[in-house]
Amino acid sequence: MGMPPPWVYEGTDGVLILFNGVTRATRIAKLVPGQLIRVEVVGKLARAFGPEPRIGEVLR
Numbered sequence: 001m002g003m004p005p006p007w008v009y010e011g012t013d014g015v016l017i018l019f020n021g022v023t024r025a026t027r028i029a030k031l032v033p034g035q036l037i038r039v040e041v042v043g044k045l046a047r048a049f050g051p052e053p054r055i056g057e058v059l060r
């Protein structure tokens with residue numbers, strides 16, 4: 001609460017990629033796993049990102 005939403009880009013497969021706010025998203029993932037957060041989609045990318053690792057997978 002009180003933090004601006006992280007910026008994300010959307011891949012061609014619909015996966016959202018964090019661009020600005022990675023630290024905030026990582027902290028939230030550590031403190032309250034599974035909690036949904038509001039993000040701001042700022043654009044689309046011309047590639048699929050489905051096979052890339054997710055924040056939850058990297059934190060383990």
